Amino acid sequence: MKTTITQIKGVGATTLAAIVTTSLTFATPASAQSYPSADETLDWTIAFGPGGGNDIMARSIIEILRTHDLYPGDISAENRAGGSGAVGWGYLYGQDGEGYGISTTSGSFVTTPLQADTPWQPEDFTPVALLATDDLVLVVNGSSEIETIDQFIANAKENPVNIGGTGSVNVDFIVPTLFAEKAGFEFDYVxxxxxxxQTTALLSNALDAMVGNPGEILGLIDSGDLRPLVFSGQSTPAALGDVPTMADIGFDIGVSMPRGLILPPNAPKEAQDWWIETMKKVVETPEWEEYITSNTLTPTVKYGDEFGEFLTNTKNGFETVLKNVGAID
Known part of the structure; x- marks a missing residue:
């Protein structure tokens, strides 16, 4: 199975590799007796701009912490966007050994280090919790003659298609690549x-299909402008109705974007333990349930080392796929 990638206004690996992390001075380390101290401001890094999935997740957690009085001090949330997360997570990486820096993760937390010369890897950070996975839906134009995923696969086997996604070498690329490989068709990734x-391109018929998070395109699905064909997660969100999963039709790809929480490398154990126990409370709140539902996420919870192992396994799997298709060396 051969897949090609067309880059449109994307940020290339060379640009990402040029990003340099600057060392800064941060708050004093946490102590076993005082963590968390009400006198210390929590420095919350959001590695992407306002309004995206990572930003929404971070601010949802912060609001829950405040509403339920779960954090005693002030929280300063800063969007430190750039380089598909390289800038923000590089900033957190510079807080080695500290307990008052924190950030949320996404698929780019795994894919960015694979394509760019970042000084950090996912396993360098202190894992707190995997809280949900962010899966993708494959859609076609609502006016397309293709009405089912079986029809799409049959057509793609006869006439190679193009599939759009956000970003050049990330989960949007990996998901259709694995799916096409298992289903036996070829495509060009745009x-x-x-x-x-990409939505504009699909609606103007410049694309045959695209992948996206359901929460970002649900309005267009509900209006009939886009037609969902298959979902990459283990269970289909209620908002997508009877759309099958890739596993349902025999092509389980086992890939999801990790929506989780991390501390800097070598964070004090008391900080990690405190955040693990606190996130156990967060995920039990009605506000968190509403966040999961409204953003069509899959609730998937793993804490501490189990989350760390998940990140390592995900990175290894992504790396294998990207090398096999020649996307990375």
């Missing part, structure tokens, strides 16, 4: 810089 760009 990379866009934003969901709005």
């Amino acid at each position: 990379s866009f810089n934003s969901m709005s760009e």
Whole structure:
């Protein structure tokens, strides 16, 4: 199975590799007796711009912490966007040994180090919790003659298609690549810089199909402008109705974007333990349930070392796929 990648206004690996992390001075380390101290401001890094999935997740957790009085001090949330997360997570990496820096993760937390010369790897950070997975839906134009995933596969086997996604070498690329490999068809991957760009391309019939998070395109699905064919997660969100999963039709790819929480490398154990126990409370709140539902996420919870192992396994799997298709060396 041969897949090609077309880059449209994307950020290439060379650009990402040029990003340099600057060492800064941060708050004093946490102590076993005082963590968390009400006198210390929590420095919350959001590695992407406002309004995206990572930003929404971070601010949802912060609001829950405040609403339920779960964190005693002030929380300063800063969007430190750039380089598909390289800038923000590089900033957190510079807080080695500290307990008052924190960040949320996404698929780019795994894929960015694979394509760029970042000084950090996912396993360098202190894992707190995997809280949910962010899966993708494959959609076609609502006016397409293709009405089912079986029809799509049969057509793609006869006439290779193009599939759009956001970003050049990330989960949007990996998911259709694995699916096509298992289903036995070829496609060209077309990379866009934003969901709005790729949606416009699909609606104007410049694309045959695209992948996206259901929460970002649910309105267009509900209106009939887009037609969902298959979901990459283990269970289909209620908002997508009877759309089958890839596993349902025999092509389980085992790939999801990790929506989790991390501390800097070598964070004090008391900080890690405190955050694990606190996130156990967060995921039990009605606000968290509403966040999961409204963003069509799959609740998937793993704490501490189990989350760390998940990140390592995910990275290894992604690396194998990307090397096999020649996307990375």
